[in-house]
Amino acid sequence: MSRIKTLQDLFRRYRRPGDFVIAFLSFAFALFLAACLPFQITWVEGTALFAQPAFWPSVAIALMLVFSTLHMIGALVSERIPGRLAEVVQWIKAIEYGLWFMAYVFLVPVLGYLPATILFTVSLTFRLGYRGWKWSVMAALFAVVVVVLFKTFLHVKIPAGAAYDLLPAGSIRSFLLTYL
Amino acid sequence: MESLIGGLNLILSPEVGLALLVGSIGGVIIGAIPGVGAAVAIAILLPATFALEPIVGLTMLLGIYGSSMYGGSLPAVLINTPGTAVNALTTYDGHPMTKRGEALRALGLAYGASFVGGILSILALILLSPVLAKVAPMFGSREIFLAALLGVILVVIAHRGQTFAAGSLAAFGIFLGTVGLEPVKYTQRFTFGFEFLTSGVDLIVVVLGLFAISQAFVLLVDPDHAPKSQHVSGNMFKSMLGVFRHKRIASAGSGFGVLMGMIPGVGEFTAQFLTYTYAQKTSKTPEEFGKGSPEGLVASESANNAVPAAAMIPLLALGIPGEALTAMMLSVFYVHNVIPGPALFRDHLDFIYALYIAMILLNVIVVIFVGLSSNLLMKIIQIPTRFLGMTILTLSFVGVYSLRNSVTDCLLASAFGILGLILKRQNLPVVPIILGMVLGGIMEVKLRSAMARVNTPLDFVDRPIAALLAIAIVALLVLHVWGIMRERKARDPEFSHDHDIHDSQQG
Numbered sequence: 001m002s003r004i005k006t007l008q009d010l011f012r013r014y015r016r017p018g019d020f021v022i023a024f025l026s027f028a029f030a031l032f033l034a035a036c037l038p039f040q041i042t043w044v045e046g047t048a049l050f051a052q053p054a055f056w057p058s059v060a061i062a063l064m065l066v067f068s069t070l071h072m073i074g075a076l077v078s079e080r081i082p083g084r085l086a087e088v089v090q091w092i093k094a095i096e097y098g099l100w101f102m103a104y105v106f107l108v109p110v111l112g113y114l115p116a117t118i119l120f121t122v123s124l125t126f127r128l129g130y131r132g133w134k135w136s137v138m139a140a141l142f143a144v145v146v147v148v149l150f151k152t153f154l155h156v157k158i159p160a161g162a163a164y165d166l167l168p169a170g171s172i173r174s175f176l177l178t179y180l
Numbered sequence: 181m182e183s184l185i186g187g188l189n190l191i192l193s194p195e196v197g198l199a200l201l202v203g204s205i206g207g208v209i210i211g212a213i214p215g216v217g218a219a220v221a222i223a224i225l226l227p228a229t230f231a232l233e234p235i236v237g238l239t240m241l242l243g244i245y246g247s248s249m250y251g252g253s254l255p256a257v258l259i260n261t262p263g264t265a266v267n268a269l270t271t272y273d274g275h276p277m278t279k280r281g282e283a284l285r286a287l288g289l290a291y292g293a294s295f296v297g298g299i300l301s302i303l304a305l306i307l308l309s310p311v312l313a314k315v316a317p318m319f320g321s322r323e324i325f326l327a328a329l330l331g332v333i334l335v336v337i338a339h340r341g342q343t344f345a346a347g348s349l350a351a352f353g354i355f356l357g358t359v360g361l362e363p364v365k366y367t368q369r370f371t372f373g374f375e376f377l378t379s380g381v382d383l384i385v386v387v388l389g390l391f392a393i394s395q396a397f398v399l400l401v402d403p404d405h406a407p408k409s410q411h412v413s414g415n416m417f418k419s420m421l422g423v424f425r426h427k428r429i430a431s432a433g434s435g436f437g438v439l440m441g442m443i444p445g446v447g448e449f450t451a452q453f454l455t456y457t458y459a460q461k462t463s464k465t466p467e468e469f470g471k472g473s474p475e476g477l478v479a480s481e482s483a484n485n486a487v488p489a490a491a492m493i494p495l496l497a498l499g500i501p502g503e504a505l506t507a508m509m510l511s512v513f514y515v516h517n518v519i520p521g522p523a524l525f526r527d528h529l530d531f532i533y534a535l536y537i538a539m540i541l542l543n544v545i546v547v548i549f550v551g552l553s554s555n556l557l558m559k560i561i562q563i564p565t566r567f568l569g570m571t572i573l574t575l576s577f578v579g580v581y582s583l584r585n586s587v588t589d590c591l592l593a594s595a596f597g598i599l600g601l602i603l604k605r606q607n608l609p610v611v612p613i614i615l616g617m618v619l620g621g622i623m624e625v626k627l628r629s630a631m632a633r634v635n636t637p638l639d640f641v642d643r644p645i646a647a648l649l650a651i652a653i654v655a656l657l658v659l660h661v662w663g664i665m666r667e668r669k670a671r672d673p674e675f676s677h678d679h680d681i682h683d684s685q686q687g
Contacts, residue, residue, distance in 0.1 A: 016606050040369065040370045042367040060358060063347065067348035091605070094597075095598065097569075101573055121574055
């Protein structure tokens with residue numbers, strides 16, 4: 001690894017495997033948006049061009065098309081860097097964690113913020129390969145700290161869990177409904 | 181003077197004090213953990229600050245912004261891993277010093293230089309503010325439009341080698357900002373008939389997805405590793421005083437930091453480069469640079485810490501954020517219906533001073549904290565990366581869900597998380613999307629009002645500042661093209677460059 005020599009170097013970035021895929025995807029997306037242009041915006045009669053509601057989306061999509069076309073041409077004429085498939089597999093792997101996140105989102109209104117968070121952190125920690133009670137305790141402790149900090153102290157807007165309603169009426173239930 | 185006292189009054193409240201303490205200490209810890217930077221923390225905390233007074237919320241966010249680089253220099257010096265992107269240059273001279281057994285001296289110099297850079301830049305800006313308050317009202321719609329356009333162009337051409345990708349990402353950002361029910365003629369733009377798209381794509385959702393959730397994904401997908409340990413012993417405060425042997429370089433660093441920080445899109449890297457080059461050119465031992473030169477270390481750390489204060493200038497004076505962090509802070513203003521711009525500088529100079537005083541206090545708190553806790557911090561940052569990913573994902577949930585308890589928002593944020601992961605792994609920047617979204621909205625509004633009084637294209641630039649901005653835009657584009665042509669002629673082999681300099685630019 002050599003050192004930085006010029007100002008340009010500080011800002012320079014280099015292609016990585018998978019560059020062609022992202023170039024192709026962004027070109028296809030720009031093309032799709034351009035195809036939708038006639039249906040998704042309205043040109044209002046009697047309004048100057050720059051005040052048209054359709055002006056900026058059209059400009060943005062035109063620029064997306066131009067730049068992504070150039071990006072794709074650049075990727076096509078550049079030397080292929082091996083490792084494209086392996087890179088795309090990594091992208092797909094990330095979807096699993098997106099699903100974990102969404103499962104957490106669905107669980108919170110049902111189980112309540114604290115139970116759902118503990119369940120999420122402990123089970124995800126296990127899934128990530130951290131075995132042993134020490135890791136589980138750390139994950140659960142982290143969950144408690146997050147809930148106490150954000151819900152109990154900062155009162156961020158997170159609804160109480162439906163499961164709390166199953167508890168017998170009383171001070172414990174109202175405490176849980178308000179703070180955890 | 182009155183405004184200065186007014187500013188002091190504004191921040192003398194327990195809430196502001198607490199926000200400052202939490203922001204600055206939290207910022208150091210977050211900055212020190214490789215893989216999480218100020219952007220992740222600010223994105224997560226943003227929705228929580230909406231409920232607070234603007235000055236309290238902004239102080240906390242500014243605290244994180246200003247202190248993260250202090251924290252970032254710790255692993256940069258000790259274990260050759262920059263804690264935040266702008267500490268990359270610090271590793272060049274800081275780590276070789278550690279290897280020579282001068283860890284305490286290197287860390288002391290890094291902290292000392294950060295402190296001097298931070299304080300000098302704030303003092304310079306306090307002195308400059310009355311001037312800025314006079315200049316800011318000269319910015320009408322067309323000047324602000326041109327400044328925003330300049331910001332977009334700068335952020336695109338700043339990503340050399342990936343200009344096309346950066347351009348299409350910035351355009352994507354502009355497009356995202358237009359989605360929804362448009363507020364003037366009430367027409368739908370790219371809502372595809374979906375109810376949830378009518379109110380547009382929320383900037384916070386995009387920010388959380390692109391910065392926080394994507395960073396969690398990056399850490400979760402990659403193999404696990406934990407930063408190694410390194411112990412420092414000795415009196416850190418005494419070591420920090422070593423910076424006064426390099427007063428000239430530290431002052432130059434602050435100067436370049438202030439100048440470059442004010443220009444949208446270029447910020448820390450340019451300031452660092454200019455200071456580093458200046459220090460090397462004027463050094464008695466230029467051959468030492470990159471091999472453990474104290475002067476190089478001071479140059480790098482004083483320049484980057486001078487930027488945050490200056491970066492607030494275009495935001496406060498014109499309402500134009502120059503990079504992602506100030507773009508996020510802009511939303512704090514919007515939520516409270518305070519529109520930053522010339523009027524804020526003219527009518528609420530006390531508010532501006534309050535922010536600067538808060539930044540001075542922040543630097544003092546941080547320097548005391550890092551002076552006492554470097555070894556403790558080294559222990560904290562040894563969290564294994566995948567566990568860290570899990571914690572970021574858990575915290576991101578609070579950010580997205582607490583906005584309006586919307587499952588759709590969470591789904592959108594995860595989608596942007598995946599996009600962010602792809603971009604980060606591809607070494608492509610996420611910042612153009614955010615700046616495109618924010619600056620695109622500003623350009624739309626300002627162009628509409630500016631064009632009402634413009635008959636011929638030349639009318640647009642008939643005022644001095646507008647003309648200057650237009651010339652700057654043209655000159656930049658010409659210089660960029662010229663630079664590329666020159667580079668092609670020189671044909672440097674690709675491997676002669678540091679390919680991974682932007683790797684840590686993830687959080």
